[in-house]
Amino acid sequence: MLLLARYVLPVSGPHIEDGGVVVHDGAIVAVGTREVLTAAYPADEIRDYGLAALMPGFIDLHTHFEYASFRGVVNDLPYSRWKMQVMRLEELLTEQDWKDSAVLGAIESVRSGITTVADVTDSGTSVAPASQAGLRGVIYREVSTMDKSQVRSVVDAALEDIAAWQEQVDPSLLTIGIAPHSPYSCHPTLFKTVANEAGERGLPVALHLAGSKDEYDFIKYGSSSLGQDYRAQSGWSKVVWLPTGVSPVQYIYQWGILEVPNVLAVHCVHVDPLDVDTLARNDVAVAYCARCNLKLGMGIAPLHSFLEHGLRVGIGTDSPASNSTMDFFDEMRIGLLVQRGLAGEATFYRAKQFVRMATLEAARALKIDHLVGSLEPGKRADIIAVDLSRSHQVPTQDPYGAIVHTSNQEDVVMTMVDGRMLYENGAFLTMDTGGLYDDVENARLKLKDGRA
Numbered sequence: 004m005l006l007l008a009r010y011v012l013p014v015s016g017p018h019i020e021d022g023g024v025v026v027h028d029g030a031i032v033a034v035g036t037r038e039v040l041t042a043a044y045p046a047d048e049i050r051d052y053g054l055a056a057l058m059p060g061f062i063d064l065h066t067h068f069e070y071a072s073f074r075g076v077v078n079d080l081p082y083s084r085w086k087m088q089v090m091r092l093e094e095l096l097t098e099q100d101w102k103d104s105a106v107l108g109a110i111e112s113v114r115s116g117i118t119t120v121a122d123v124t125d126s127g128t129s130v131a132p133a134s135q136a137g138l139r140g141v142i143y144r145e146v147s148t149m150d151k152s153q154v155r156s157v158v159d160a161a162l163e164d165i166a167a168w169q170e171q172v173d174p175s176l177l178t179i180g181i182a183p184h185s186p187y188s189c190h191p192t193l194f195k196t197v198a199n200e201a202g203e204r205g206l207p208v209a210l211h212l213a214g215s216k217d218e219y220d221f222i223k224y225g226s227s228s229l230g231q232d233y234r235a236q237s238g239w240s241k242v243v244w245l246p247t248g249v250s251p252v253q254y255i256y257q258w259g260i261l262e263v264p265n266v267l268a269v270h271c272v273h274v275d276p277l278d279v280d281t282l283a284r285n286d287v288a289v290a291y292c293a294r295c296n297l298k299l300g301m302g303i304a305p306l307h308s309f310l311e312h313g314l315r316v317g318i319g320t321d322s323p324a325s326n327s328t329m330d331f332f333d334e335m336r337i338g339l340l341v342q343r344g345l346a347g348e349a350t351f352y353r354a355k356q357f358v359r360m361a362t363l364e365a366a367r368a369l370k371i372d373h374l375v376g377s378l379e380p381g382k383r384a385d386i387i388a389v390d391l392s393r394s395h396q397v398p399t400q401d402p403y404g405a406i407v408h409t410s411n412q413e414d415v416v417m418t419m420v421d422g423r424m425l426y427e428n429g430a431f432l433t434m435d436t437g438g439l440y441d442d443v444e445n446a447r448l449k450l451k452d453g454r455a
């Protein structure tokens with residue numbers, strides 16, 4: 004198959020005008036100009052997207068598919084109160100509601116041009132939709148307990164799920180990992196046990212880390228509304244918690260979890276240069292979730308410091324529960340603008356840098372950049388086409404600028420993973436959306452009525 008468009012953005016090299024990508028058996032075999040490729044591959048079926056950009060699919064470095072139906076339910080509360088409200092509302096949903104919600108999450112990812120996801124779930128409801136949609140990624144089984152006596156059974160149950168889920172997916176596309184939820188919800192022994200098991204079994208690890216000021220205060224000073232309320236709601240009120248006197252990063256570093264070979268830390272807002280240095284020395288990757296962090300008043304992650312220390316950094320949406328949509332263009336745009344605002348003219352972030360972070364750098368973060376993240380012969384064909392012909396985009400000067408500053412998820416006209424079309428011109432080719440929107444509307448009404 005020969006895909007053609009006005010612009011091809013390989014990301015790993017300069018963009019090509021009037022270019023194309025040749026895909027055979029799920030792999031990219033050539034990237035070049037229209038003229039050269041049509042002459043060299045005359046027998047290939049042609050898909051011409053016109054005034055559009057062909058580029059690598061986005062990699063959502065942090066999401067929770069199953070929370071898609073929480074969109075807009077808790078819109079105007081800061082992180083700690085949002086978290087408690089979401090936790091309380093979770094009890095209102097049935098197993099079917101969670102499944103529908105996860106399908107919605109998968110659909111919205113495909114719609115937004117996301118081809119790889121790093122999804123965190125404790126129930127596993129995202130496994131089937133991710134697999135059915137044909138997405139690539141890592142699904143992390145979440146674990147948490149502050150009760151030391153429960154640690155072994157919590158980890159054993161997770162290991163069982165991980166083995167079972169891995170059987171349910173195509174291992175060439177999906178990998179199952181493990182995710183200790185956060186420093187405020189995991190006993191130190193849990194971090195230690197997960198570190199040992201993940202190290203031994205080669206499991207990728209993800210964790211929420213240093214996201215909110217309340218988390219920071221709870222870990223360092225021993226008290227905050229988040230820490231107290233979360234523990235009370237989880238039935239851990241009797242578990243003794245003492246101030247550690249250090250930051251969340253330094254705290255969990257003591258328990259060996261950062262030394263596992265493949266660790267993804269999500270948020271990392273409340274970190275100082277020593278923390279970033281610790282992350283860098285342990286080669287920990289970071290999911291930058293700017294929109295969620297802004298919306299919940301968590302703060303702004305020190306991207307400049309991450310990049311200065313050579314951290315592998317990609318972009319995460321953290322699901323519609325926290326940021327309302329999975330629109331990856333919004334994610335890049337807001338993530339870029341807030342950093343420009345902070346850094347001023349001395350350190351000026353360019354659009355291309357954020358497109359790279361949304362694709363190739365995120366692939367490096369997941370250690371799958373040998374497979375995806377850029378359009379290069381030999382890599383798997385995870386490709387999207389973004390229409391640049393609409394009124395809000397004309398005239399298109401620099402294609403990278405058009406992607407970041409003028410495009411949105413409705414402009415995605417094709418999403419392909421491993422050479423397979425998942426979405427084209429408004430049609431979902433692997434998922435059935437019939438009835439789904441009504442079902443999640445029912446879930447939404449339950450959540451709406453259940454709000455405090």
Ligand SMILES: [Zn+2]
Nearest residue numbers: 065067211321
């Ligand atoms: Zn999250």
